[in-house]
Amino acid sequence: MKKLNRRSFIKGGLATTAAAAVLKEKTSVASGDFDNYPEGMGVIVDLTRCVGCRSCEAACNKEQGLPEPAEPFDDFSVFDQIHHGQKRRTDESKYTVVNRYDPPEIDHPLFRKIQCNHCNEPACLTSCFVNAYTKTPEGAVIYNSKVCVGCRTCMVACPFYIPTFKYSKAFTPKIMKCIFCYDTRLKNGKPPACVEACPQEALTFGKRKDVLKIGKQRIRETPGKYVDHIYGEHEVGGTAWMYLSSVPFDKVGFDTHVPKEPIINSVKEFLAMVPMVLTIWPGLFVGFHLLATRKDKIKELEMEKEAKAKKANENDKKEEQV
Amino acid sequence: MKLFSTERPEIPIVNHTKEDGSAWTIKEKLWLGLSVNEYKKQFFRNPVNWFMMMICAIGLPLILGRYAFGLGWVTHASNDYPWGLFLGFGLFGMVPLSASGFMLGTTVELFGRKDFHSIERLALLNGLLGYFFAVLFLEVDLGMPWRLPYPMFVSLGPAAVLFLVAWHVATYLSVQIAEVLPALFEWMGWLKGKRMIRKWVLGLTVAGIILSTLHQGALGALFTYAPAKIHPLWVSAQFTWIHFFVSSIFGGLSMVIIASTLIKNYMGWRCDEEFKSNLDYVTIGMAKGASLAMITYLVIKIVAVAHDQEWTYLLTGWGSYYMLELTVAVVLPMFMFAIGVRNNWVTLIRAGAFIAALGIIWNRLNTSLVCFNWQMYQEIPHWKEVWITVTIYAIYFMTYRFIVYRLPIVYEWKGER
Numbered sequence: 001m002k003k004l005n006r007r008s009f010i011k012g013g014l015a016t017t018a019a020a021a022v023l024k025e026k027t028s029v030a031s032g033d034f035d036n037y038p039e040g041m042g043v044i045v046d047l048t049r050c051v052g053c054r055s056c057e058a059a060c061n062k063e064q065g066l067p068e069p070a071e072p073f074d075d076f077s078v079f080d081q082i083h084h085g086q087k088r089r090t091d092e093s094k095y096t097v098v099n100r101y102d103p104p105e106i107d108h109p110l111f112r113k114i115q116c117n118h119c120n121e122p123a124c125l126t127s128c129f130v131n132a133y134t135k136t137p138e139g140a141v142i143y144n145s146k147v148c149v150g151c152r153t154c155m156v157a158c159p160f161y162i163p164t165f166k167y168s169k170a171f172t173p174k175i176m177k178c179i180f181c182y183d184t185r186l187k188n189g190k191p192p193a194c195v196e197a198c199p200q201e202a203l204t205f206g207k208r209k210d211v212l213k214i215g216k217q218r219i220r221e222t223p224g225k226y227v228d229h230i231y232g233e234h235e236v237g238g239t240a241w242m243y244l245s246s247v248p249f250d251k252v253g254f255d256t257h258v259p260k261e262p263i264i265n266s267v268k269e270f271l272a273m274v275p276m277v278l279t280i281w282p283g284l285f286v287g288f289h290l291l292a293t294r295k296d297k298i299k300e301l302e303m304e305k306e307a308k309a310k311k312a313n314e315n316d317k318k319e320e321q322v
Numbered sequence: 323m324k325l326f327s328t329e330r331p332e333i334p335i336v337n338h339t340k341e342d343g344s345a346w347t348i349k350e351k352l353w354l355g356l357s358v359n360e361y362k363k364q365f366f367r368n369p370v371n372w373f374m375m376m377i378c379a380i381g382l383p384l385i386l387g388r389y390a391f392g393l394g395w396v397t398h399a400s401n402d403y404p405w406g407l408f409l410g411f412g413l414f415g416m417v418p419l420s421a422s423g424f425m426l427g428t429t430v431e432l433f434g435r436k437d438f439h440s441i442e443r444l445a446l447l448n449g450l451l452g453y454f455f456a457v458l459f460l461e462v463d464l465g466m467p468w469r470l471p472y473p474m475f476v477s478l479g480p481a482a483v484l485f486l487v488a489w490h491v492a493t494y495l496s497v498q499i500a501e502v503l504p505a506l507f508e509w510m511g512w513l514k515g516k517r518m519i520r521k522w523v524l525g526l527t528v529a530g531i532i533l534s535t536l537h538q539g540a541l542g543a544l545f546t547y548a549p550a551k552i553h554p555l556w557v558s559a560q561f562t563w564i565h566f567f568v569s570s571i572f573g574g575l576s577m578v579i580i581a582s583t584l585i586k587n588y589m590g591w592r593c594d595e596e597f598k599s600n601l602d603y604v605t606i607g608m609a610k611g612a613s614l615a616m617i618t619y620l621v622i623k624i625v626a627v628a629h630d631q632e633w634t635y636l637l638t639g640w641g642s643y644y645m646l647e648l649t650v651a652v653v654l655p656m657f658m659f660a661i662g663v664r665n666n667w668v669t670l671i672r673a674g675a676f677i678a679a680l681g682i683i684w685n686r687l688n689t690s691l692v693c694f695n696w697q698m699y700q701e702i703p704h705w706k707e708v709w710i711t712v713t714i715y716a717i718y719f720m721t722y723r724f725i726v727y728r729l730p731i732v733y734e735w736k737g738e739r
Contacts, residue, residue, distance in 0.1 A: 085699050086698065090401070091401055123547060126481060126482065127482050128482055129473045129479040129484040130469075130477040130479050131478065131479040132477070132479075147476060147477035148466065149464055149466055149469045149472050149473065150465015150469070153404075153484050153547065155401065157547035157548060161402060164401040165393075165399075165401065165404065166465075167392060167393045168394045168399070170391055170395075173392060173465040257550055258550045259550065264481075266546045266549045267543060267547055269563075270483065270539065270540070270543035270559075271483070273563070274486065274536060277532060277536055281528070281532045282528055282532065285428075285528050286524075286528060289432045289433070292432065
């Protein structure tokens with residue numbers, strides 16, 4: 001073992017402190033909260049009004065320039081499609097999907113449209129290590145394919161299984177997801193294509209806080225028609241797209257076990273610990289080192305002392321001789 | 323190798339100079355002092371090499387295909403299971419088994435336990451190669467592998483756990499390269515370089531502890547992004563990171579026991595007397611450390627169940643699977659280690675190490691694949707995905723062996739050091 005002198009101690013300490021300084025600033029940002037953009041837009045989806053015409057799917061496909069689907073949009077047999085026991089989901093060719101549910105409580109089917117819910121604190125955004133996602137003040141969660149590395153953590157993090165990956169491409173893969181028609185419409189104050197296409201007014205577009213009020217009003221004014229809950233008001237910290245339903249939400253395919261807090265909150269426990277390790281470990285372990293090697297040090301000191309004494313002795317003898 | 327090493331006294335190479343006093347060239351060192359024909363002969367005589375070549379014959383074209391036709395060509399292109407074997411095994415499984423570098427580095431350099439010196443270099447090499455190949459697995463899995471440096475230099479997302487993983491794996495990889503370089507410098511005969519690194523050893527070791535704590539933990543914390551998708555027994559906001567970190571301690575130690583066992587049995591010609599005679603002693607020492615880490619791990623696993631109030635889950639089918647994992651992957655090898663240490667039964671310890679290392683991989687696959695989407699369906703990886711994973715592991719094995727054959731890892735360099 002190399003002996004630890006003052007110089008190497010400082011050197012080792014400096015190296016680790018520098019590492020700590022560089023790395024610490026990156027993690028401390030994590031505890032900051034997003035502004036929830038109170039003026040952001042939102043949509044409330046009323047399941048009792050949707051008839052499953054798939055006009056929204058068609059409008060989305062056209063607006064976003066997605067490939068033509070295998071089955072045309074007026075083919076309603078798609079509602080019976082099952083993959084791995086699951087109903088249809090978003091993929092690289094469709095950003096929104098309508099599914100049919102037949103809850104036993106009622107005598108007619110219900111239809112549920114899925115798309116990106118545009119969370120207030122999106123899990124995709126907070127899990128992304130290259131900042132590919134942005135929550136715009138208008139309320140949209142958009143994605144920048146130019147910096148994306150393709151790690152697909154956003155897909156793991158999204159509690160709604162929305163982002164999909166263009167696996168079919170070797171050189172230009174990217175995340176494919178609903179962007180609230182941000183580029184072509186929302187930016188200019190226009191509602192997304194699906195909302196505009198809905199013939200049943202099942203989708204109501206407006207400021208999030210306003211459509212939330214509309215939803216609450218409907219629940220209040222037509223007692224018995226809706227369950228007393230707006231899905232998305234509090235789920236994962238609140239979403240821009242919210243839902244009204246006449247049956248409990250778990251009967252129509254909603255995950256009612258998602259946390260009520262933003263996803264990032266369950267990661268903060270770890271993120272808070274990071275600067276602690278970075279600052280406490282260097283001192284602690286160098287301390288352990290000094291403790292573990294104390295016997296070597298003591299031996300060394302004794303040897304030095306002996307050498308000195310010997311020298312002094314010799315000097316005395318010399319003086320005597322003189 | 324066995325044949326040649328008994329016939330020719332100067333092989334295996336342990337010195338800069340031959341019998342007659344002339345120096346070995348680097349090229350001769352690379353060929354292990356054999357002629358090309360002799361080298362070929364020993365290579366093809368070994369059935370392991372035929373097995374490896376068979377794996378690569380199919381695997382390498384598959385890897386090329388993945389880059390030419392996209393990930394969708396080799397995987398099920400699942401949007402429900404974005405991560406498959408490449409990460410589940412390659413990243414989440416390989417990294418904890420590579421914690422050996424920092425464990426033994428700390429033991430020898432920081433705690434001054436020079437009695438573990440003979441195994442230190444093997445542990446460092448095991449760590450370095452494990453990390454390097456974890457990054458290779460990542461490069462197969464990433465949609466745009468050419469953008470690997472983006473999180474460092476192009477577009478920074480500092481609040482993400484993966485950002486920490488990226489930075490820490492990158493810096494720790496450099497630390498480990500620096501820690502293994504002295505062996506290369508000795509072998510090349512460049513002593514200046516070796517002395518230079520020697521001065522940094524304490525700083526490197528402490529940096530290794532910090533970076534290991536954080537990114538072993540960060541790999542666990544990555545799963546806390548999916549609290550609603552992974553079975554609650556396998557993920558916990560407060561504890562997953564520390565479960566991953568503590569289990570990496572016995573994972574790394576077990577992996578060194580496995581590597582040293584294989585080297586002792588199949589590469590005896592390369593080991594020197596010090597390595598061979600010390601091996602049982604250091605194996606027992608490492609098993610002692612590993613069993614301590616295992617009891618710690620068991621307790622904090624139970625603490626997590628208690629803290630998150632998940633007792634009722636233990637009574638379900640998933641709960642039984644959880645108990646099975648803990649019993650087979652942790653309790654069983656822990657007792658094998660403890661009994662082995664007590665009675666000096668090194669063979670029992672070595673068997674325990676195999677179980678413990680497989681147990682770590684099992685735990686990581688459970689977290690990333692089996693218990694992921696536990697309320698949906700089970701994804702079974704595509705055969706091409708499995709084959710590519712095996713291929714990269716085979717390349718890892720061959721690289722590992724290539725280096726141990728040559729550099730002074732399990733033997734001491736006799737020449738100038």
